[in-house]
Amino acid sequence: MKTLDLVIIGGGPIGIACGLEAQKKGLSYVILEKGPIVNSLYNYPTNMQFFSSSEKLEIDEIPFISNEAKPKRSEALEYYRRIVTSNKLNMHLFENVTHVEKVNSLFEITTSKDTYKGINVIIATGFYDIPNKLNIPGENLAKVSHYYNDPHFYAQQKIAVVGASNSAIDAALECYRKGAEVSLIIRGSEVGQRVKYWVRPDIINRIEEGSIKVFYNATLNEIKPQEIIINTPDGLTTIKNDFVLALIGYKPNFKFLEQLGITLSDDDKKLPTYDPNTMETNIANLYLAGVICGGMETHKWFIENSRIHAKMIVASILEKRK
Numbered sequence: 001m002k003t004l005d006l007v008i009i010g011g012g013p014i015g016i017a018c019g020l021e022a023q024k025k026g027l028s029y030v031i032l033e034k035g036p037i038v039n040s041l042y043n044y045p046t047n048m049q050f051f052s053s054s055e056k057l058e059i060d061e062i063p064f065i066s067n068e069a070k071p072k073r074s075e076a077l078e079y080y081r082r083i084v085t086s087n088k089l090n091m092h093l094f095e096n097v098t099h100v101e102k103v104n105s106l107f108e109i110t111t112s113k114d115t116y117k118g119i120n121v122i123i124a125t126g127f128y129d130i131p132n133k134l135n136i137p138g139e140n141l142a143k144v145s146h147y148y149n150d151p152h153f154y155a156q157q158k159i160a161v162v163g164a165s166n167s168a169i170d171a172a173l174e175c176y177r178k179g180a181e182v183s184l185i186i187r188g189s190e191v192g193q194r195v196k197y198w199v200r201p202d203i204i205n206r207i208e209e210g211s212i213k214v215f216y217n218a219t220l221n222e223i224k225p226q227e228i229i230i231n232t233p234d235g236l237t238t239i240k241n242d243f244v245l246a247l248i249g250y251k252p253n254f255k256f257l258e259q260l261g262i263t264l265s266d267d268d269k270k271l272p273t274y275d276p277n278t279m280e281t282n283i284a285n286l287y288l289a290g291v292i293c294g295g296m297e298t299h300k301w302f303i304e305n306s307r308i309h310a311k312m313i314v315a316s317i318l319e320k321r322k
């Protein structure tokens, strides 16, 4: 088995940026991705529009041209796929990394298909694989989903959307516009302040005109096959319901990080330890890149501000070689 300079786990935008930079600097590398190219983006809602303008999503200043200032998911898939194919990046798809172990000074990486040895490893696995759960009775019913894809499915159905951030608000508006009867269940007293600035007035107007029903300061208490029980400031309320979209965020795979020996902060943020100048963790030659760096603060890092990790990490690897 050949020993590579660098093994990159995760083929999202940031894993791809790391591979591109490694290739440019002459490092031997592989990107291991458990799904298709940019798997997380592939699984975003079909009609999703980024909050960033396209130039902010560019890798290595390769122009990202989109129809509107803020690109759609389909345009982002085109862009990142073209980066992989036109640069002939060494990317292995549908190859899930199941175990990483440091043996002496080398990493041994086991996947669903093969094993690899690497001098350096980058973890760029994002946070989209593990949804936050409501932890209430009925959450495992088939009518409950923690991901939202397309509004057509919900036409003429009574749906409850749990959450107040971009994913929940986009889903509520789209489904309402395709004829669903939407109830929004929001834990706080208002629609999230981070909701895209051009979407927030839209949802507030729909709520105020009564097109979308909202329960503020409310939580779901129980999900039943044909109804839901909501905990409101006025007590428990039961309403009829066909589907629940629990869009209350996602979290990184902390178990994976801990198994590797990466320390996490003791508080609720679970921030992984890394040097902000190099992105190297408390384990030598093991780096973090992309949104995974934020722990539970999943809004802290995004493509726009984490694409720089690629150059920082490769610079650190090259510096150590001197």
Ligand SMILES: Cc1cc2nc3c(=O)[nH]c(=O)nc-3n(C[C@H](O)[C@H](O)[C@H](O)COP(=O)(O)OP(=O)(O)OC[C@H]3O[C@@H](n4cnc5c(N)ncnc54)[C@H](O)[C@@H]3O)c2cc1C
Residues within 6 Å of the ligand: 009, 010, 011, 012, 013, 014, 015, 032, 033, 034, 035, 037, 038, 039, 040, 041, 044, 048, 049, 050, 051, 052, 057, 095, 096, 097, 098, 124, 125, 126, 127, 128, 129, 167, 289, 290, 291, 292, 301, 302, 303, 304, 305
């Ligand atoms: C709805 C939504 C809208 C967003 N809009 C924006 C925006 O407008 N602008 C912006 O900058 N950011 C935005 N973000 C955040 C942005 O999508 C993420 O910042 C971006 O995907 C992060 O890239 P990443 O490479 O760090 O992680 P990801 O894109 O999540 O990539 C991680 C990859 O690792 C793979 N993986 C995970 N575990 C393994 C394993 N064990 N083995 C192999 N592969 C594995 C996954 O399949 C995935 O492809 C948005 C996020 C969401 C959810």
